[in-house]
Amino acid sequence: MLPTYERFTDPKSVFFRLPFARLALVALSLPLGGFFFCVIWSLTFDFVRSTYTHCDVTNYLPSVSAAIGNYEPQKTVWRLAIFLHLPLRLAVAKIYLEHYREHIRRSRRLLGILACVLNVVEDLALFCLSFWTSADHYETHRNAFVVFIACSECYMLVSYLLNRNIRKTVLLPHEEKSLRYKRNLFLVNVISFGMAGYCFVRHNSHCEAGVYTFFALFEYIVVLTNMGFHMTSYWDFYALNVVCDAKHGLYLSQS
Numbered sequence: 001m002l003p004t005y006e007r008f009t010d011p012k013s014v015f016f017r018l019p020f021a022r023l024a025l026v027a028l029s030l031p032l033g034g035f036f037f038c039v040i041w042s043l044t045f046d047f048v049r050s051t052y053t054h055c056d057v058t059n060y061l062p063s064v065s066a067a068i069g070n071y072e073p074q075k076t077v078w079r080l081a082i083f084l085h086l087p088l089r090l091a092v093a094k095i096y097l098e099h100y101r102e103h104i105r106r107s108r109r110l111l112g113i114l115a116c117v118l119n120v121v122e123d124l125a126l127f128c129l130s131f132w133t134s135a136d137h138y139e140t141h142r143n144a145f146v147v148f149i150a151c152s153e154c155y156m157l158v159s160y161l162l163n164r165n166i167r168k169t170v171l172l173p174h175e176e177k178s179l180r181y182k183r184n185l186f187l188v189n190v191i192s193f194g195m196a197g198y199c200f201v202r203h204n205s206h207c208e209a210g211v212y213t214f215f216a217l218f219e220y221i222v223v224l225t226n227m228g229f230h231m232t233s234y235w236d237f238y239a240l241n242v243v244c245d246a247k248h249g250l251y252l253s254q255s
Contacts, residue, residue, distance in 0.1 A: 015244045017253070020095075020237040027088040028231045034081030035223060038067045038074040046071050055207035061216035064223060065141070069133030082130045086123060092233055093119040095242070098251060103169065104162060111162055118155035122148055149193065156186040156229050163236075178235035181228070189225040192218045 042050040042062045050062035050071065068078040093116050100112025129144035160182045163175070171179065196218035203211040243253045 015246070017241050017243045020240045020242050021234055023088060023092070023242050024231060024234040024237075027085050027092060028227055030081040030085035030088075032224075032227055034078045035068070035227075038078050039220070041074050041077075042067045042071065046074075051212075053203070053212055055203065055212070057207055057212075058209040059216075060210070060213045061220075063212070063216045064219045065134045068130065069141075070135045075133065079130055082127055086127055089123045089230070090120065091242070092230075093123070095237070095251070096233070099236070100162065108162075111158060115155060115158045115162060118151045118158065122151035122155055125151060152226055153190065153193070156182070156189065156226075159229075160186055172238075174235045174238040178232040181232045181235070185225045185229045185232070189222055189229070192221040192225065196222060 039062065046062075050066045051059040053059060067074060069075055096119065097112065097116040100115065101109060104112045125144045125148035129141050129148055132140040132144065134141040160179070163171070163179050163182065196215050199211050199215035199218060202208065203215060241253045243251055
């Protein structure tokens with residue numbers, strides 16, 4: 001069987017063909033645009049409600065949960081963005097699975113499958129925590145968030161290690177660029193998550209003015225670095241096309 005990027009297909013059987021870069025940009029722009037809309041709208045029109053906590057101290061930023069899940073139209077905009085981008089994220093996960101099968105040493109291919117599973121579970125957990133909000137379904141939202149964070153951190157680490165140490169071939173320049181971004185975004189994400197946890201605990205323990213603002217800020221960095229990490233697929237599949245046809249399904253092609 002020919003490698004994924006060299007399959008020959010009857011043009012008449014092709015359902016669609018588009019540059020992977022376009023798919024990556026659309027998959028990123030939906031949640032990124034939805035996130036910025038929710039935060040800006042909350043600050044502009046729901047500032048008092050979205051920044052309020054039980055401590056009743058001065059706070060300048062809404063938490064991610066408050067910004068995306070507590071008020072309208074933010075809730076609807078975020079849900080729509082996540083709903084529309086989920087099929088794209090799942091398609092990218094499937095493409096990565098094929099990529100790992102062809103480029104990772106045979107003895108380590110289980111790690112490629114693990115990375116794909118973590119990616120898919122992360123996507124589904126994000127969907128759940130977006131549609132079951134903390135205000136309406138706290139326990140479901142909390143559990144989905146825990147699964148999302150755990151799978152996200154593990155996926156970023158496994159993905160980085162797969163591309164750094166277990167490739168069968170030497171990395172191309174654009175793949176080395178992707179690997180550097182993966183490393184830096186993962187480190188910033190982990191540090192920011194730790195700082196967000198510290199600020200959350202400190203806020204609940206001491207009720208100090210401004211601490212919850214730093215919690216929200218570190219939350220934003222966690223969200224944005226997560227999106228940025230997934231955007232590195234842009235360089236992993238640089239100059240390739242996504243093709244879907246009746247015979248092979250979804251795969252990458254150089255032409």
